[in-house]
Amino acid sequence: MYKIENIIIKNSYLDDKSIYYHKKLYISYLKKLNELLIKNDYDFRYSKKELISKIDIFNLNDRDDILYYLGAVLNHELYFNIITNNSNNKYFYDFIKIIEKRYTSLLNFKLEFKNISNKLVGSGFTFLVIDNNNELNIINLSNNETPYLYGYTPLIAMDLWEHSYYLKYNIDKEKYIDDFLNNLNYEYIIKK
Numbered sequence: 001m002y003k004i005e006n007i008i009i010k011n012s013y014l015d016d017k018s019i020y021y022h023k024k025l026y027i028s029y030l031k032k033l034n035e036l037l038i039k040n041d042y043d044f045r046y047s048k049k050e051l052i053s054k055i056d057i058f059n060l061n062d063r064d065d066i067l068y069y070l071g072a073v074l075n076h077e078l079y080f081n082i083i084t085n086n087s088n089n090k091y092f093y094d095f096i097k098i099i100e101k102r103y104t105s106l107l108n109f110k111l112e113f114k115n116i117s118n119k120l121v122g123s124g125f126t127f128l129v130i131d132n133n134n135e136l137n138i139i140n141l142s143n144n145e146t147p148y149l150y151g152y153t154p155l156i157a158m159d160l161w162e163h164s165y166y167l168k169y170n171i172d173k174e175k176y177i178d179d180f181l182n183n184l185n186y187e188y189i190i191k192k
């Protein structure tokens with residue numbers, strides 16, 4: 001079975017109650033994923049990321065559900081790592097250097113990230129990814145879709161399901177996005 005990972009969220013701007021619900025949801029996604037895989041006699045030989053490209057080994061009727069829960073688990077694991085604030089200056093400057101190459105300035109990157117995330121209709125995530133041309137790009141994906149499905153490597157995942165901001169920010173999604181972008185785990189992004 002796949003085990004619970006990255007459940008320790010340190011120094012986050014999020015409140016305990018929001019984190020509690022996030023973890024609860026994540027654990028339920030993981031449980032459902034494991035149940036579906038066991039039902040398909042899967043031997044857990046691949047990592048969760050690898051499993052994305054092996055989806056055709058499963059019963060046709062279960063593939064969509066497996067991808068749904070697998071995406072939910074992968075996206076949340078990345079999100080939990082990213083919202084663990086890390087104030088190490090070295091990684092912050094490394095991050096800025098990479099961002100400036102593509103987005104001119106950190107401010108510009110934040111504006112573009114916000115602009116794109118505001119275009120997401122319904123539930124989903126906004127990601128900073130390394131795309132198939134090895135370039136940084138900001139994309140939205142609906143519900144629990146994962147960038148790995150398209151061969152992209154996600155560096156940042158921002159949860160935009162209502163449960164991610166409603167408890168603390170109510171309908172002030174803008175403030176949630178600002179806090180998210182101002183408290184990234186730069187070390188995790190750089191090392192990825």
Ligand SMILES: [Fe+2]
Binds near residue numbers: 022076159161163164
């Ligand atoms: Fe979530």
